[in-house]
Amino acid sequence: MYQLYSYFRSSAAYRVRIALNLKGLDYDIIPVHLVRDGGQQLKPEYQALNPDSLVPTFVDGDEVMNQSMAIIEYLDEVHPELALLPADALGRARVRALAQSIACEIHPLNNLRVLRYLKHDMKVSEEAKNAWYVHWIEQGFTAFEKRLAAQGQPGKFCYGDTPTMADCCLIPQVYNAERFNVDLTPFPRIAVINAHCLSLDAFAKAAPGAQPDAE
Amino acid sequence: MYQLYSYFRSSAAYRVRIALNLKGLDYDIIPVHLVRDGGQQLKPEYQALNPDSLVPTFVDGDEVMNQSMAIIEYLDEVHPELALLPADALGRARVRALAQSIACEIHPLNNLRVLRYLKHDMKVSEEAKNAWYVHWIEQGFTAFEKRLAAQGQPGKFCYGDTPTMADCCLIPQVYNAERFNVDLTPFPRIAVINAHCLSLDAFAKAAPGAQPDAE
Numbered sequence: 172m173y174q175l176y177s178y179f180r181s182s183a184a185y186r187v188r189i190a191l192n193l194k195g196l197d198y199d200i201i202p203v204h205l206v207r208d209g210g211q212q213l214k215p216e217y218q219a220l221n222p223d224s225l226v227p228t229f230v231d232g233d234e235v236m237n238q239s240m241a242i243i244e245y246l247d248e249v250h251p252e253l254a255l256l257p258a259d260a261l262g263r264a265r266v267r268a269l270a271q272s273i274a275c276e277i278h279p280l281n282n283l284r285v286l287r288y289l290k291h292d293m294k295v296s297e298e299a300k301n302a303w304y305v306h307w308i309e310q311g312f313t314a315f316e317k318r319l320a321a322q323g324q325p326g327k328f329c330y331g332d333t334p335t336m337a338d339c340c341l342i343p344q345v346y347n348a349e350r351f352n353v354d355l356t357p358f359p360r361i362a363v364i365n366a367h368c369l370s371l372d373a374f375a376k377a378a379p380g381a382q383p384d385a386e
Numbered sequence: 387m388y389q390l391y392s393y394f395r396s397s398a399a400y401r402v403r404i405a406l407n408l409k410g411l412d413y414d415i416i417p418v419h420l421v422r423d424g425g426q427q428l429k430p431e432y433q434a435l436n437p438d439s440l441v442p443t444f445v446d447g448d449e450v451m452n453q454s455m456a457i458i459e460y461l462d463e464v465h466p467e468l469a470l471l472p473a474d475a476l477g478r479a480r481v482r483a484l485a486q487s488i489a490c491e492i493h494p495l496n497n498l499r500v501l502r503y504l505k506h507d508m509k510v511s512e513e514a515k516n517a518w519y520v521h522w523i524e525q526g527f528t529a530f531e532k533r534l535a536a537q538g539q540p541g542k543f544c545y546g547d548t549p550t551m552a553d554c555c556l557i558p559q560v561y562n563a564e565r566f567n568v569d570l571t572p573f574p575r576i577a578v579i580n581a582h583c584l585s586l587d588a589f590a591k592a593a594p595g596a597q598p599d600a601e
Contacts, residue, residue: 222532223491234476238490241482248475260463261449267456271489275453276438279494288521293514306503314437321437 173198176220176228178205178212179382182278182343183239184227188377189339190243194250202384205283225282240267240274243336255336266330269318269337273344277311281347301351308348312358315341319360327367334368342368346379388413391435391443393420393427394597397493397558398454399442403592404554405458409465417599420498440497455482455489458551470551481545484533484552488559492526496562516566523563527573530556534575542582549583557583561594 175191177184177200191198203226204211211217212224221228221237228235229242231249236242247255256263279285281304289295289303324330329337345365348355355362368374379385390406390413392399406413418441419426426432427439436443436452444451444460451457462470471478494500496519504510504518539545544552560580563570570577583589594600 218532222529222536223487223526224529225491236479236483238483238486240490241479241486244482245475245479248478260460263463264451264456264460267459268451268453271453271456272438274486275455275490275494276440279490280500285495288518292521293508293510293518295508299508303503303508306507311438314439317433317437 174201174230175199176201176203176217176226176230177382177384178203178226179379179385181205181226182347183225183274185343185346185377185379186239186274186339187227187229187242187246188382189334189342189374190246190255190336192373192377193255193334193339194246194253196246196250200383202382204384224284240270240336240340243339247336253333255334255339257331257335262330265322266335266337269315269329269335270340272315272318273311273337273340276314277307277344278347280307304351305353308344308351308353309357311344312348312353312355312361316358316360319364324360327364329364334371334373338364338368338374341365342374389416389445390414391416391418391432391441391445392597392599393418393441394594394600396420396441397562398440398489400558400561400592400594401454401489401554402442402444402457402461403597404549404557404589405461405470405551407588407592408470408549408554409461409468411461411465415598417597419599439499455485455551455555458554462551468548470549470554472546472550477545480537481550481552484530484544484550485555487530487533488526488552488555491529492522492559493555493562495522519566520568523559523566523568526559527563527568527570527576531573531575534579539575542579544579549586549588553579553583553589556580557589 175187175198203217218224220235227239228237236245243255256266286300289300326332328334329341342365390402392415418432433439435450442454444457451460458470471481501515504515541547543549544556557580
């Protein structure tokens with residue numbers, strides 16, 4: 172039995188929940204509340220498991236792992252069934268680039284700790300903070316939509332005919348976009364993929380609203 | 387012969403240059419000046435190669451690839467000699483987590499386009515912008531140093547006895563830190579790894595000052 176330190180709204184934890192569900196693996200959720208108690212991720216007990224004080228943290232027996240994409244690749248290597256990366260090197264590069272264009276270009280800028288820094292250290296207004304949030308999603312989704320088009324992706328997933336690590340990263344980012352009322356009309360490929368993925372059990376069960384710590 | 391669209395100071399391009407050099411691969415550098423002409427990465431010709439308008443872009447024959455970590459993994463799969471990832475799944479998860487803790491938690495926040503947004507859109511002062519830059523490096527390096535300690539890494543590289551993708555990401559980030567006068571004293575493990583790596587040809591030849599477009 173695996174353990175996943177998770178927060179229902181964390182899109183990085185959401186990515187790993189999707190991957191675990193797609194592979195049909197059992198896991199216990201250990202909730203880490205990012206707001207309550209001044210942020211449970213900042214407690215020394217949790218920092219010992221995750222020096223960046225971020226969720227998720229994944230536990231396999233005695234081994235503790237961090238970073239959502241590293242965890243997903245680990246799961247894909249240890250449980251190859253329902254592969255989340257293509258078999259060929261070029262396909263793998265494409266899927267990783269799609270995943271990283273979200274995990275490295277959009278999400279880090281909209282992380283809770285970053286929004287807090289903007290608000291508390293930079294004294295930025297609520298309005299400017301929200302504009303910042305939406306800006307990076309719109310810019311990133313514009314690039315992502317172009318990537319999908321350039322790769323001739325007309326389908327129901329980001330790459331090929333099955334879900335990959337790219338879908339594990341995209342769907343949680345769309346959830347964030349919708350929370351901040353980003354208009355998805357300019358991103359028709361993303362909208363199709365999102366609707367299809369959310370119709371699948373593995374994605375639906377990983378969604379924030381379906382979590383034991385949902386509010 | 388490979389081609390790498392690069393900017394001498396880009397730490398993401400620097401990562402890929404290190405990987406190419408470690409593997410002894412020949413490549414042509416095609417400079418993309420991120421400041422001149424209003425930013426050459428924003429020209430339509432370049433955006434067609436890289437929808438995120440970021441460097442690097444890597445070209446292998448007819449195939450165009452983006453995202454530095456995806457490119458490094460591709461190189462490692464196509465040219466397995468001098469492996470940049472360990473052979474075991476757990477080791478690979480560790481190295482990827484180290485790389486991602488830089489590429490997802492530090493670097494995206496200090497990217498040129500982000501600094502520009504802070505300055506031009508948010509009208510943040512030069513002083514506040516520099517404090518932001520240093521804050522994310524110090525916070526990220528504190529976590530990175532803890533990761534190295536937790537993994538019992540006393541050596542000259544981030545993981546094990548040979549250079550990995552983690553070192554490809556760390557050394558360029560230290561270069562950025564030094565440009566912004568971050569004190570490395572609190573990070574002795576990082577400092578040792580940095581000094582050792584820079585003594586190696588593959589790293590030294592990838593450094594910004596050694597590039598054809600260096601200023």
